[in-house]
Amino acid sequence: MKTIRNFCFFAILVLIRFEVQAAAFQQEQQTEETGDIVLKPSPRSDNAVFKKNEQIVYDLRVENNTNQYTTGHISYVVTTDDGQKVAVDSIHLAINGSSTRNYIVKIAPKATGFYRINFIVNSAEYDDTVRRVFGVDPQEIRSQLHKPADFDAFWKQSREELEKITPRYRVLERRDLSTDKKRVYAVEMHSFDNIVVRGWLVIPRDGKKFPVHYRVPGYVVTLRPNMDNDDFIAFDLNVRGNGNSKDVINIGTDNYCLLNVEDKNKYVYRGVYMDCIRGLDFLCSHEDMGIDTSKIFVEGGSQGGALALVTAALDHRVKLLTMQVPLYADIHDNMAISASYDKQVFPFKVFRRYNTVHPGFTWDKFFSTFDYFDPQNFAPMVKCPVLMGIGLLDQFCPPRCSMALFNHISSDNKEYVCVPNSTHEVNMNYFMFQNLWLREKFRIP
Amino acid sequence: MKKLRLSLVVCLFFALALPHQSFAGFPIGKYRDIVVPAFNYYTQTDHYDVYGNYVKGAPGARFSSYSFSIFAGYGITRRLDFLVTVPYLNQVNNLGTGNKTINSQGAGDMVAGLSYNIANYNYVRYLSVQVSGVVPLYTVPSNTTSALGLGDYGAEIKVMFCGALPDFIADKGYFNTEVAYRRYFNFQGPDQVSWLGTVGYPIGWHNQLSMDITVFRSFSSNTAFNINYNAERDYAYVKPQLNIGHTFSRRFTMFVGGYYVPYGINTGLGYGGALTAILKL
Numbered sequence: 001m002k003t004i005r006n007f008c009f010f011a012i013l014v015l016i017r018f019e020v021q022a023a024a025f026q027q028e029q030q031t032e033e034t035g036d037i038v039l040k041p042s043p044r045s046d047n048a049v050f051k052k053n054e055q056i057v058y059d060l061r062v063e064n065n066t067n068q069y070t071t072g073h074i075s076y077v078v079t080t081d082d083g084q085k086v087a088v089d090s091i092h093l094a095i096n097g098s099s100t101r102n103y104i105v106k107i108a109p110k111a112t113g114f115y116r117i118n119f120i121v122n123s124a125e126y127d128d129t130v131r132r133v134f135g136v137d138p139q140e141i142r143s144q145l146h147k148p149a150d151f152d153a154f155w156k157q158s159r160e161e162l163e164k165i166t167p168r169y170r171v172l173e174r175r176d177l178s179t180d181k182k183r184v185y186a187v188e189m190h191s192f193d194n195i196v197v198r199g200w201l202v203i204p205r206d207g208k209k210f211p212v213h214y215r216v217p218g219y220v221v222t223l224r225p226n227m228d229n230d231d232f233i234a235f236d237l238n239v240r241g242n243g244n245s246k247d248v249i250n251i252g253t254d255n256y257c258l259l260n261v262e263d264k265n266k267y268v269y270r271g272v273y274m275d276c277i278r279g280l281d282f283l284c285s286h287e288d289m290g291i292d293t294s295k296i297f298v299e300g301g302s303q304g305g306a307l308a309l310v311t312a313a314l315d316h317r318v319k320l321l322t323m324q325v326p327l328y329a330d331i332h333d334n335m336a337i338s339a340s341y342d343k344q345v346f347p348f349k350v351f352r353r354y355n356t357v358h359p360g361f362t363w364d365k366f367f368s369t370f371d372y373f374d375p376q377n378f379a380p381m382v383k384c385p386v387l388m389g390i391g392l393l394d395q396f397c398p399p400r401c402s403m404a405l406f407n408h409i410s411s412d413n414k415e416y417v418c419v420p421n422s423t424h425e426v427n428m429n430y431f432m433f434q435n436l437w438l439r440e441k442f443r444i445p
Numbered sequence: 446m447k448k449l450r451l452s453l454v455v456c457l458f459f460a461l462a463l464p465h466q467s468f469a470g471f472p473i474g475k476y477r478d479i480v481v482p483a484f485n486y487y488t489q490t491d492h493y494d495v496y497g498n499y500v501k502g503a504p505g506a507r508f509s510s511y512s513f514s515i516f517a518g519y520g521i522t523r524r525l526d527f528l529v530t531v532p533y534l535n536q537v538n539n540l541g542t543g544n545k546t547i548n549s550q551g552a553g554d555m556v557a558g559l560s561y562n563i564a565n566y567n568y569v570r571y572l573s574v575q576v577s578g579v580v581p582l583y584t585v586p587s588n589t590t591s592a593l594g595l596g597d598y599g600a601e602i603k604v605m606f607c608g609a610l611p612d613f614i615a616d617k618g619y620f621n622t623e624v625a626y627r628r629y630f631n632f633q634g635p636d637q638v639s640w641l642g643t644v645g646y647p648i649g650w651h652n653q654l655s656m657d658i659t660v661f662r663s664f665s666s667n668t669a670f671n672i673n674y675n676a677e678r679d680y681a682y683v684k685p686q687l688n689i690g691h692t693f694s695r696r697f698t699m700f701v702g703g704y705y706v707p708y709g710i711n712t713g714l715g716y717g718g719a720l721t722a723i724l725k726l
Contacts (some may be wrong), residue, residue, distance in 0.1 A: 181650070206650075206694075207695070429567050432569070433568055435568075436474065440477070443476060443477060445695045
């Protein structure tokens with residue numbers, strides 16, 4: 001029996017060790033770099049978020065993939081997210097061939113905000129830069145709201161105009177797309193300005209009533225039937241100009257966000273935001289299809305993140321909001337941050353180009369429209385539980401802007417997840433957590 | 446601009462959700478409840494002696510146990526669960542041809558405690574620890590024994606590791622491993638060490654097959670044999686169990702299982718079955 005006992009303990013220890021190693025390997029794979037000299041900086045805090053008055057510490061693993069003894073130096077430069085240099089230092093590098101060496105980088109505590117930190121390796125044979133971002137107390141970030149005085153009236157009027165449009169819902173079962181587990185329906189409805197928008201409704205067959213996963217699209221992204229959602233009815237709406245809703249607006253990604261940008265009443269996003277509300281109208285008028293209208297959660301990434309937030313803000317039929325890397329958040333600060341980029345990226349790459357070729361279109365004029373559409377101005381109207389995921393290396397949606405938006409959300413029940421090494425996306429770990437979060441909030445078994 | 450198109454891994458996480466796994470080891474989830482009523486049947490005629498040798502029982506002798514238990518769990522936080530198990534036993538000890546039959550009924554040892562999720566690995570695998578107290582729900586007059594249990598208070602600590610099977614083993618399915626140490630507060634102990642391993646695999650959309658192996662050892666200075674395993678202190682056994690589960694709905698799963706004791710020390714050689722319902726509230 002002693003032998004059996006010893007075996008059992010050994011077996012479980014081996015199993016645990018194996019699993020821990022497997023998890024570590026998975027992490028390694030996500031950040032795998034190649035080169036003669038590879039730098040692998042790891043922040044000594046969860047998700048690269050530090051506290052005020054806390055020293056910023058990185059463990060820096062250096063791998064020499066050559067066979068030669070190498071000397072040089074590793075420098076690191078810390079700047080604010082809008083490019084102001086706040087710390088510079090370097091360490092001497094001396095490493096044998098085919099070996100690894102660990103260094104510790106310590107930086108004095110920093111004020112609230114996000115910081116870029118570039119690790120630069122210089123040797124006689126090799127130069128490389130690894131870019132990272134860390135945050136300091138992001139939940140303390142504050143930004144100015146540029147909310148027009150008639151903001152609420154503008155959206156009230158927009159909703160009134162939407163309500164005047166008869167939806168004329170059409171629901172068509174698509175047997176060719178349905179499976180033995182799920183029914184797929186193509187749906188369409190008339191929305192703001194009487195434009196037809198379409199979407200996909202997927203209903204699991206094994207049940208009578210389900211909560212709803214209402215997804216709104218990224219920037220000119222085509223949403224298709226979501227067949228991977230077993231515990232929710234999945235409703236994916238292609239807003240005007242996206243996916244199969246291009247009857248009237250069918251323009252490329254370079255111009256979509258510029259459509260009528262000089263007139264807030266005609267700006268494309270006025271109709272887009274109202275399309276999202278119309279989607280909710282559709283859900284709430286089709287309870288007989290098994291839709292649990294008391295459990296609607298809205299989700300989106302990038303532009304979809306902004307749309308999801310606006311939907312939850314304007315309509316409290318939304319009970320949960322999850323968004324990833326919300327586009328256009330805190331558009332004023334986004335402009336300031338993007339000015340420091342070496343190379344312009346969306347969205348200001350597009351807005352600046354428009355500004356350049358339209359001399360009369362001043363930035364004041366731009367903001368006089370866009371302030372009606374900045375998701376940040378909707379954030380105080382969000383009352384439901386919120387989960388947000390951001391990528392710290394994101395340049396489209398700078399982390400500071402996303403967090404500014406987040407901090408303006410008036411719901412007390414809100415959480416965020418930082419993914420340190422992601423650009424304009426989050427990772428699978430975030431979605432695994434989001435799944436648990438949704439089940440917790442909706443008490444789904 | 447393609448970069449703007451957020452990765453649609455959002456779709457995938459639903460597909461990766463684990464099948465309706467058994468409750469052990471997995472965090473229940475904040476504010477959620479689980480109730481697991483179970484009926485257990487066990488019977489034996491023969492036994493193993495203190496050296497592990499097979500001993501045939503007396504003619505007509507048979508010990509049978511019918512037990513009903515309720516396990517309930519509540520997720521206090523995302524990491525912390527409260528767990529309690531209350532058994533009710535009905536035991537029939539037939540001492541053999543011409544001898545009397547002893548019947549015993551009553552509540553057994555309640556086990557209640559807290560489980561804490563120490564770490565999760567990408568929300569796919571979980572390492573947890575559980576600390577419980579053992580409370581006898583019956584009284585044992587001094588200088589006697591009870592068929593319902595040892596009659597002593599006790600404490601238990603358990604480490605659990607569970608989650609999805611590694612990809613190189615199977616693309617779906619789950620496992621659970623537990624190592625537990627229990628001590629009864631009596632000068633005779635016993636000290637009990639056990640290991641449980643479970644592997645579950647879905648068969649089709651609503652069914653699953655799972656296999657448990659339990660290795661159990663109870664140490665005590667009191668090595669007296671008792672045909673009723675609830676009432677003896679120094680013994681050991683290995684128990685494999687096979688279960689078939691059917692998920693009736695998202696909230697209701699049932700398992701039916703059978704087991705056998707192929708090896709033991711100072712304990713009965715028997716077999717049994719269990720009918721278990723898992724209700725996620």
